[in-house]
Amino acid sequence: MTIISQSADVALEPLARLAHHAWRIRRFALRMGEVQGQGYVGQALGWADVLATAYCHAMKVRPHDPLWDGRDRFLLSHGHYAIALYAALIEARIIPESELQTYGSDDSRLPMSGMASYTPGMEMSGGSLGQGLPIGVGMALALRMKNNPAWVFNSMSDGELDEGSTWEAAMSAAHHKLGNLIALVDLNKQQADGNSHEILDFEPLVDKWQAFGWYVQRVDGNDLAAVLAAFDQAMALTDAKPRVILFDTLMGKGVDFLETREKNHFIRVEPDEWQAAINVLDANYHANCEKGTH
Template sequence: MVDDSHQANGGATAGTPPATLERGRPVTDAELLRRADWIRLQTVELIARAGLGHYSSTFSSAEIFATLYYHTLRLRPGEPDWPDRDRFLLGKGHVATGLWPVLADLGYYPKEWLKQFGKVGSPVNDHPNMKLAPGIDFSSGSLGHNLSVGTGMALAARLSGRDYRTFVLTGDGELQEGQVWEAAMAAGHYNLGNLVAIVDANGFSGSGPTSQAMTIEPLPERFSAFGWAVREVDGHDVAALRRTFEALPDSASGQPVCVIARTRKGHGVDMMEKQPQAWHLGLLTPEQQADVVAEISARMEFAAGSPQ
């Protein structure tokens, strides 16, 4: 099983402010996979506590979260407003359930906060609120805004002479919002090489397959047409994600990067992969929850016992 202590993952021990978590922190691909499954287990627990939540959308993002927060992003959890931190904006904000345990694990706030998930007045809820929770660079609710805000943050970095990168995770359903494409056009126009858009392309939005609501493919050609460099990867292949993020151009370069992560909604849980839309929003029965936890835990235990 994953050791989620702060000391083990590069955060701080109790009472010690965490140091800067630099970009490209050493971690094995096996550990990143275990982290992704740990995120899934934490998501199941938080949704059970809240009584409702987004399983399948969060599960398609789990490897992306793990790779960004345990390897890629430059962060300072003890100083969440540190000016030189890399920014991360969650466009598909309904998957914040998978982000909250990561931020708690890294030391942004006490793990006890997670016990209040989904409750009235809690700083950790179904969508992130930048005014309530440390580590949230911008809020989410109605989708489609975060790439615009991320473009502004990247431009601000350029104008102020700072070298931080801004990462924005969007869903492919979110790309049906016209504002996203206005932001894509602006980022290309301003040559924002410090901006990285990650599309969790799982093929579904809340109402069904994205292709039925509004065609967004071919995504590589569309982003390329706006002046972006495009990288297309398997979003559940942590080695491919890690290499892609490691190979990002210098933040002073002149071309924004779009990482199209091809994923499966509900990935990691067999019944959810077979019925991804049914588990976009819902609640497992106690029996279903036991089966899901057993499936994920067995995979983690097998991986832990395999040669690295």
Template sequence: MTASPAKEGSNLSLEQRAWGIRRNALLMGEVQGQGYIGQALGAADLLAVSYFHAMDYRPDEPEWEGRDRFYLSIGHYAIALYAAMIEAGILPETEIATYGMDDSRMPMSGMAAYTPGMEITGGSLGHGLGIAVGAALGLKRKNSASFVYNMLSDGELGEGSTWEAVMSAVQWKLDNLIAVVDFNNQQADGPSTAALATGPGTEAAKWEAFGWHAQEVDGNDIPALVAAFDAARNLPEAKPRVIICNTKMCKGIPFLEEREITHFVRVEPDEWQKALALHDTNRPD
């Protein structure tokens, strides 16, 4: 396995970091011949902004007390978060080949006990924001300056436990909590907007009605993401913040973008190398 060209320099742009995250995810998907690659490709830009612009952490000390926490509520997005943590140097690139294997530190669904930098175990969806609320409250009581970032899915917006956590965050004035919603309009049983999520242009108003500071952005527009993350972190009001990121499944691989998109995007065995070759020719300058 060849090393990622994204590792060749230390002063990489956010676009180059997102490119590296996508490449890491494709390499892991090829190892198993499967994985939630559509979500990983779609979320790469918001993960790049999280890890290489917004968050404070030490790659070689993942349990550093002063770190910002990144809580992945969506356990099946683990491939995306591993790809970001490999790019960030929290996990070694050499472990890509172990993805999903027995005794790997990178199981197919995220588990905190296995993986350095994986703050919580994802599983039954709808619990991540509640855990993040508890962590943010605990940090405030310790007078910590750290932020808690919680990445959750649009499908989780249909879970009652999510909205209980939304109300609790307002009650406790958790201005150190930033929720990041990956809105790709897909969940296990079809489009999220065919279930309980109302879709682009309407979700922010719901969060605002509960008392949150809400922004909605194109989740594949890095300058827009940077502005939104900065605004969330620097907001002077004592209230929690949410960034709703409208992302495109399979972003960056046109032949995958163009096929019928479902919650689990099938990639044929001969298509992994095709996707990697196409991706490698489009490295940002």
């Protein structure tokens, strides 16, 4: 089933509906960031369009049964993106919106890094980069052995392209013809230590993934029409090969003064700036609605 948010039950065109979900996911992330006064909010804003498409269009989930065997699996390999996934899980009604006020607090189900033992809908505990794709390969193999038609989506950062385990898993996925595995790579071009290409240049990525035997697409990850088409194309492919979608994204997307920060890998802002960020996000969203650009 496709999940529609409670506030979006009105009839909307598909792109407008997804834009609505993405706006709410960004808003939830900002509200959680305000609770701690800091966080990986830039990534959440940049990745929101992909998460909205995954959870509100592509994936089969049951909000009140997150361990349903027929669900599609979404692996958050980059565990520091937990704030982004929590926002999507709230929008998908798997986690109550009221819990966002507990983000990062003692005994919360929403710790600052993704922990499968704490959070409904969290399929793996992320942290050390490069673990998600190997786990995804194992899950995809197991599902195929069980004749379970569920998909495995592995959400990962461009920093994980520096990890040898990622490329070992990529070879294994192609060797085993895992057509039920889709890797989603956030190419925001930033890592904790600097620009991704300066840390370890990984281009040309399309050529590399193709050489490893994957079906590859590269799109603007903040263009909802392109994101939607990429998901649909990956899931419609009949070839028995794994798929990867490379998404070029902008950290801080939707909040102008966060988009242009020199360093927004981990964001700390003044207390009054959180509401300012929400105001800018809301204004940009409603302006785009009036222009009909959603």
